[in-house]
Amino acid sequence: MNKPINPETAPPPADDDDQRAEAPLLQIDDLVKQFTVRRGLFARARKLSAVNEISLNVRPGETFALIGESGCGKTTVGRMVTGLEKPTAGTIRYRGTEMVGRSQRVTDLRREIQMIFQDPYASLNPRLRVWESVAEPIFGFRLMPKSAARGRVEELFSLVGLRPDQMDRFPHELSGGQRQRVGIARALAADPKLIVADEPVSALDVSIQAQILNLMRKIHGQLGIAYLFISHDLSVVAHISTRIAVMYLGEIVETGETRAVLRNPQHPYTQELLASVPRRRVSDRSERVRPPKGDLPSPLDPPSGCRFHPRCRHAMPECSASAPAQREMPNGARVRCHLYD
Numbered sequence: 001m002n003k004p005i006n007p008e009t010a011p012p013p014a015d016d017d018d019q020r021a022e023a024p025l026l027q028i029d030d031l032v033k034q035f036t037v038r039r040g041l042f043a044r045a046r047k048l049s050a051v052n053e054i055s056l057n058v059r060p061g062e063t064f065a066l067i068g069e070s071g072c073g074k075t076t077v078g079r080m081v082t083g084l085e086k087p088t089a090g091t092i093r094y095r096g097t098e099m100v101g102r103s104q105r106v107t108d109l110r111r112e113i114q115m116i117f118q119d120p121y122a123s124l125n126p127r128l129r130v131w132e133s134v135a136e137p138i139f140g141f142r143l144m145p146k147s148a149a150r151g152r153v154e155e156l157f158s159l160v161g162l163r164p165d166q167m168d169r170f171p172h173e174l175s176g177g178q179r180q181r182v183g184i185a186r187a188l189a190a191d192p193k194l195i196v197a198d199e200p201v202s203a204l205d206v207s208i209q210a211q212i213l214n215l216m217r218k219i220h221g222q223l224g225i226a227y228l229f230i231s232h233d234l235s236v237v238a239h240i241s242t243r244i245a246v247m248y249l250g251e252i253v254e255t256g257e258t259r260a261v262l263r264n265p266q267h268p269y270t271q272e273l274l275a276s277v278p279r280r281r282v283s284d285r286s287e288r289v290r291p292p293k294g295d296l297p298s299p300l301d302p303p304s305g306c307r308f309h310p311r312c313r314h315a316m317p318e319c320s321a322s323a324p325a326q327r328e329m330p331n332g333a334r335v336r337c338h339l340y341d
Ligand SMILES: Nc1ncnc2c1ncn2[C@@H]1O[C@H](COP(=O)(O)OP(=O)(O)OP(=O)(O)O)[C@@H](O)[C@H]1O
Pocket: 035, 036, 037, 048, 049, 050, 068, 069, 070, 071, 072, 073, 074, 075, 076, 077, 299
């Protein structure tokens, strides 16, 4: 996206009464993911803390954004939500059901959670014609007789702005934007209620990014699908999400309505992310979030207390001593920072 951030472009939140009335579609509580890593054959195994006790919920039909620097754990959260990765601890509830095990109920509900990947080229089978890739979930979940699948794929192609004559092409015969449209059609084929979109536009040319985002917004409006939208890019998130969670080194440091958080960020990390945006050149790849000073510490050995404290210009002695509790701010955002104790 080549626009500076404008909090006013964020879709307005649903009014409070609507929000209270609706149970969350997705409820994540105290989710933890640790990977066991070993550097070298004889090195001892170590725990890498990719996601540390995060909680969030996504309401039916809303777009919830997860944002943060590369390596902060966003993809790992998305992969746990879609069942590609198993949590170390914590719970993921979808429509009230805890998504563990392989019961029929869990399997049926998994169909309703689909994923759009960053790199549509890598996520499509190069040996299949694209219509066959889109039809795979229809066959896999036995959603309709095989004879009807091609007609359904044709409908999906039309929905995502592709022509029927493109159905028999192979992925390499399409442009990046067209391949991402195929990826979106494939996610829609399973009739989802929630789509985890993992950096869906960051591999695309800037000129194509807006087209794909507009398509995602159109689908959202037409079909009422909720998105868990993972991105590095604040300007993308400002454009598409109603609520946002800012992640830093495996933890959520600030969460709230997108407009409120972008207008008046409270956490020093969020403030730095936002401050870096207008200074960027718009045409280059540094459009992504520019990290604050210093390197991102290793999740193999995360800092004590507040994980952001070694890079924080407001750091105080208590910041390295204890992890801050989450506090609700006057603008409704929830923030973890000792400045607000
Ligand atoms: N399978 C794995 N085994 C070991 N470490 C992993 C694995 N997957 C992710 N990690 C590590 O977990 C941390 C979080 O990675 P993750 O991909 O979730 O971050 P991210 O914010 O999505 O970053 P990016 O945008 O670069 O994908 C990183 O340090 C990463 O190296």
